[in-house]
Amino acid sequence: MNSNLQSTTYNLICGAEIHVELKTKSKMFCGCKNDPFHAPEPNIYTCPVCLGLPGGLPVPNKQAIEDTILLGLALHCEIPGLAHFDRKHYFYPDLPKGYQISQKDEPFCMGGYVDTSFGRVRLNHIHLEEDAAKMHHATVDGKKVSLIDYNRSSVALMEIVTEPDIRSPEQAKEFLKNVRDIIRSLGISDCDMEKGSMRLEANISLSPDGKLPPYKVEVKNINSFRYFANAMTTEFTRHSEILDRGETPVQETRGYRADTGTTVSQRIKEDAADYRYFPDPDIPSIVVSREWVAEIAKRLPELPSSKIDSLVALGIVESAAKIIVNNSGMMDYIEQVKTLNPKYVQSAAKDMVNKKVDYLVVTPEAYIKSLESKSAAKITDESVLKPIIEKILADNPTVVADYKAGKQNALGFFVGAVMKSTAGKADAAIAGKLLKDLLN
């Protein structure tokens, strides 16, 4: 926990709601193309179903259901044998049917958890729903207008809802990053926060005794992990001041403002909508058989944490392993190097992370060849190296004296000097051995 926050009398309690757009080929309930971010024009990927026209009926996307269950399996959720979709009603211009098809009582995934170095964050559930259209507020012919782009309408959207287990901004960041990394490794979403294919909401409250307090504040409009952490920090300060006065913060929805790093009230509880949920009669209940789940489980790749472990086992330092695991290009590169010649895996990892080799340009074969030719060109002949070393020792009598007085790092100085005078071609191991012999 952040030391600033720990020093007070209150415990920070936070839960997260994470919306993730799936990158299925088609939308959630119709055959329209799911590609709202690359559409060349607004309102081209639409049909009677995602426009909410009379007579349009939703037919659920099997791929989206499987992707959601796949995430559930990766996050240790229980996959119930029966799931159904519900209608969630509210009027908003970006919602053409007047209701959103979502899941309330019987979602595809129940429970589950994500581990962080600060402790486990339990999940309440993961459900599948449809995204709303996108509104654009613009000025057309001098008039202020609101435009609606239905390319995003009814795109498959997962919602991951946690228990109130997040205790610090640091834990939040690690948790959110883990979730994102896992989703990306499953290949089911790009989780691009900038474009909005991953969106965050925080439920924040403070408790004097660690128990759930009688209020919570929902913070929306968070589009980075850092803002999520900032929102927790700023809300902690705000709630503390209110609680210090003996009052309880108002249960409300607030918006995060990136420019000021603060939150502003958007809607208080009294105005909260009654969504009039009921099971969508257009979509029969979905039976999720054990066989189906087993089939989906076959798609489970190695998860990031275990991938990092196996890279570390190959001798790659952990900081580099973390970077590589989150980059499928680098990961593939390592795999190929490993197959070609495992002894170059460490240097490949180092060189890619330090940008000494561009993995997009240099093929693993070419990379290994260059390393081999380098080592082939090395000066290993002692009769060539010996005169060079003798000259260096003669030129640096004070360092020789230092070495003899017990300064071991003086050896490093000499190795460096040998490399310099051979333009890096000297075999460092042989040079080191010769140096020691001559010095002693």
Add this chain to the structure above:
Amino acid sequence: MTDLSKLTIEESRKGLDAKEFSSVELTTACLDSIKKQEPTLHAFVTVLEDDAMGSAKLADKELAQTSHDKPLLGIPVSLKDNFLTKDQRTTASSKVLDSYQPQFDATVVKKLRQSGAVIIGKNNMDAWAHGSSTETSDFGPTHNPWDPSRLPGGSSGGSAAAISANEVIGAVGSETAGSVRQPASWCGVIGFKPTYGRVSRYGVVAMESSLDSPGPLSKTVRDAAIMLGAIAGHDEFDATTSSIAVPNYLHDLQSNLHNLRIGLPKEYFLKDAQAGINEMVMNSAKQLEKLGAKLVEVNMMDPKYSIADYTIIQRAGVSSNLSRFDGVRYGNDRSSFGPEAKRRIMLGSYALSSGYYDAYYKRAQQVRMLLKRDFDRIFGQVDLILAPTAPSTALPIGASLNQSMFGELSDLLIEGSSLAGLTGINVPVGLLAGLPVGMQLIGNHFEEQKVLNAAYAYEQSIDWKEIKP
């Protein structure tokens, strides 16, 4: 030459295929009949004269070729105005959609066109299908051909009247609970409600999505078999349609009722039904017995419970399905909703609202399960259930006004079977004081053939077809 508008689908098929007359002639006969009778009946919201003549000409070209396998090729058919027709005005008889031109054909319409049907017009209905009188139409009521001072029933009242008055050869309506069978009963025609999921709802302006079932209205049982065959089947655009194969209803039609067990539920022969109806329907049951069926008296859950149950479920669905008419699109705002739609939206919203959901909607779904089980139990004992379709004959124009439960009461004997998703048919059994009386035969899920067979056997044994308004 005989008046071609009086022909059945089957007779039209024969005549067209034998080149006795053309589709243009047949379509013209129907258009003439419409022109003559519409000032009195008002069974149509929109007559598609030009489009129909265009389709008829195309059909004639196709008929001139050697052979075809289209059951409805060249035959004029009308649609209830809640079926979307591409680029052709579709209103659901509501001012909200007064000038709405859909971008696509409903699956039923697509199938009808593929079967060669000539779509001749869009029939009047209760606005949004909310009612059993057709007088809640925002475009004014339809009048009953048997007595224009009376209601045709509803909500598919325009379709029933159009068939009854020979304005069209065949019609497709839709039923949520009674909207095909009850107007068929009041107008003296065949009204066939298939099992929920047998016919696609894609492109039908939704009323209550777990109940809505498109179905044919026709002059004969054989015509109903032809039409259902044309519109039934799995649809990739409707997740609730069944993938059970569609039989050839017409080919499999047979009038041998030997070993057929027909249940007569005492609770459905209401004590306060209009005098004469129960007796007429009971006589028809005896007629079926003479034809080989075995009559079994059964006890069922009192149909009165289905009124409350249906009301909650249907209003909830309506409040949800009408939310998309939010005033942003379609040219008319929400003040264009009529009083009945507003009442239903309010009641349905209430039944779904937080704190009331458990007491109303959830409870209603539980009762619905009990109703289903009751039917399951009965179908363990009998093949079909027989009862009057409606507790009265056609009521006078104005009867439904200021009676917010009018529909629920006149569909009392139908609602239970609709909530259970069953199939059923109305068959005319005679006249009471000059107005048609109907009996209904209810069958288990996907037992359309059994229902059709019994109705067909009965129809063959009487001379109903000759009785016309």
